[in-house]
Amino acid sequence: MTSTIEPRGAATPAPRGALRRPADMAPNLDVSGLVDTAGGLLDRVVFTDQDLYRQELRRVFAPSWLFLAHTDQFHRPGDFFTTYMGEDPVIVTLDRDRRIRVYLNSCRHRGARVCRADVGTTRNFTCTYHGWSYNLDGSLVSVPNRDGYPEEFETGQWGLVEVPHVETYRGLIFGTWNPEPTGLRESLGDMAWYMDAMLDHDEEGTVVVGGIHKWVLEGNWKLAAEQFATDWYHVNMSHASALMVLAPPGKKPKDEVVHRAGRQFSDANGHGAGFPVHPKNRFDAQTVHKWTDYGALRERLGDARVEGPLTNGHATVFPNFSYLPVNGSIRIWHPKGPDRMEVWSWTVVDKSMPEEVREAQRLYNLRTFGPSGIFEQDDGENWSEVQAISHGFITNGVALNYQMGMDSEHDDGRHPGRTSELYSDAAGRAFYGRWRELMNTPAWHEEQA
Structure with missing residues (x-):
């Protein structure tokens, strides 16, 4: 009934200043005994267990194509819509080249959302915590008290985290965090x-x-x-x-x-x-x-x-x-x-x-x-x-x-x-x-x- 997916591709390199989590930070649970497709049985723990849910976020939602919005919601540069991919908040927007871009809605400084509105039009996304501001292409364009940072601090390395793949089908916008996904159309089959x-x-x-x-x-x-x-x-x-x-x-x-x-x-x-x-x-x-x-x-x-x-x-x-x-x-x-x-x-x-x-x-x-x-x-x-x-x-x-x-x-x-x-x-x-x-x-x- 199901096909076998082999892990492929290398891990995405960490940007400068990024940290790596130890592989054993979260438990990886074998769910083979919870779903019996041949016998038509399901263990209802799949609806209740917190550890299973956390594993869903990183193994089901993070690699999958997720629906984000409809193309009719974006008509001019700066139009945006905020939504979620799993529990990760994201901003869907139309950049100045009229491309649909999707960013993690989290400031690279202290992590607050850089856009708190549900929908609207803007020139920049500015965090209300300390004022870091980002362009429609995700780049960091304004840092208050810039002189207080070390000389090696480079704004080009601290732009918004971007969803690497965004595709549309019949007006529906989907995105995935997977750096090497199967294409959306192929995934739909x-x-x-x-x-x-x-x-x-x-x-x-x-x-x-x-x-x-x-x-x-x-x-x-x-x-x-x-x-x-x-x-x-x-x-x-x-x-x-x-x-x-x-x-x-x-x-x-x-x-x-x-x-x-x-x-x-x-x-x-x-x-x-x-x-x-x-x-x-x-x-x-x-x-x-x-x-x-x-x-x-x-x-x-x-x-x-x-x-x-x-x-x-x-x-x-x-x-x-x-x-x-x-x-x-x-x-x-x-x-x-x-x-x-x-x-x-x-x-x-x-x-x-x-x-x-x-x-x-x-x-x-x-x-x-x-x-x-x-x-x-x-x-x-x-x-x-x-x-x-x-x-x-x-x-x-x-x-x-x-x-x-x-x-x-x-x-x-x-x-x-x-x-x-x-x-x-x-x-x-x-x-x-x-x-x-x-x-x-x-x-x-x-x-x-």
């Missing part, structure tokens, strides 16, 4: 085909509407990421009341949801997506539905995408970026310790959409999967419930069952990659298989120079 069903409707691409919504949940980030990769199974039970609200007058959607046919895509890189095929009921914004030219989409994307992942479903790009095509919702699950996550959510729409259609999609997403949305509330309650009891001594030792659809993955001849039936844990098993693989693979920063 077949997942790109499923993403295009949401992001490649026309040549104009997508734009962001309505800003970014943020909220905090008590729950491990993997609970959310795995659900969006693999879990249509919960819809009937968890969202029954919400589906009743959205059902056409006089109709009950429950049976059609329960017995809905579809496919689930699972990938060795941990990505996953599930979607009904030929859905009879469409639970989307009717204004958007009526505006959409499905004939043109069939010509652009093909029948398989229009009759599947375009119309509904859920997906996760490993490790922590998820999206909902029918809502235009993209979101990131920021880890905030083993027991807490911070959810950041955007609404993206086709750039060609007229204003009234954009607004209909924004409101629909807000009412369904916004912070107080009728579906989002159900999901958050489930994740928090799982987390709330997982620290119990006996509870924490009882394995969880991920056996639905065991060994059912195959090439169905219509959708790229390996798929199973819609009701399956296949993508969940692949998600945790990839997590296990990375957790047991030394990252570039652990290699000897």
